[in-house]
Amino acid sequence: MKVFLTGAAGFIGFHTALALLKKGHEVFGYDAVNNYYDPKYKENRLSLLHDFDRFTFRKGLLENEDLLSASYRNFEPSHVLHLAAQAGVRYSLEHPHAYIQSNVVGFQNIIELVRHSQPEHFVYASSSSVYGGNKEFPFHEKQNVSHPISLYAATKLANELVARTYGHLYGIKNTGLRFFTVYGPHGRPDMALFKFAHRMLKGEAIEIYNYGNMIRDFTYIDDIVDGVLSALSHPQMNKVYNLGRGKKELLKDMIAMLEKALGVDAKKEFLPIQPGDVEETFADTSAAREDLGYKPTVNLEQGIPQFVRWYQEAH
């Protein structure tokens, strides 16, 4: 495959690019390397990808139509994996325009290129947050998702609708992947596991929302990468899949596992749930299992020590 991969400097993009390169595929990475979180993590990921001759990288915004288009057209991808986005739920309360620019305008720019070049498959990142306040668990793809509760979720839902429309109008093969709380080595500093580890090791209190009663379906990065690679190589029309572990975990249990792995007792500050946050996420992964052979295997008990090992080496 010749994969045009947006978000290659990001957490999931980096791991997916690495797996593709190790399998002998060619990857063109495109990423703004923005400072939503410390770009040193992104530079570090990119330096590992540059070890491969089959990796090319261009720093640029999705909103920069000319640069995006020139990079894309020169490369002539057989597959497009669109992972670049403004992520995060809480940040969208204060920076709404960043979400419209990256996730709506940026998505439109990439799907227009796809429309005119017709690669074998266009795969893009959606999110478990599209399920909003749905109360039927586990979440499955046939549920109604017309009630997002954050702008972030609304932009991801918009992406699914645009992809579906372009599939209908122009016959573009496309698959959206709804990721569920992905964690692991090289993880994102704005996500709970990383933030908690960072504060706990500095002896600072950790902020625990919803008094620790938040439920998340934590999914280890290697399982996600397997799901993404399988989705890429199964061109389909207008599909959306949950990629989660398929297991509910209480936030306070995750913290207990992290305390054990770090050998630290956390100082805890319990807080109410934040606006835009979903209380519970839990994936029904049967569709991905059946169609893509997706088989997540890593439990939180196994994944947290892997994350901690990387964190301690990296810092």
Ligand SMILES: NC(=O)c1ccc[n+]([C@@H]2O[C@H](COP(=O)([O-])OP(=O)(O)OC[C@H]3O[C@@H](n4cnc5c(N)ncnc54)[C@H](O)[C@@H]3O)[C@@H](O)[C@H]2O)c1
């Ligand atoms: N990590 C998770 O738990 C999770 C869960 C659900 C969905 N997702 C989605 O998966 C995708 C990858 O997430 P991630 O965790 O790797 O996030 P990340 O923030 O680490 O990676 C996203 C990358 O996109 C780049 N980017 C952002 N806006 C851009 C723009 N306008 N132009 C060019 N590049 C831009 C950033 O520089 C960053 O490197 C995103 O679409 C995210 O919304 C992630």
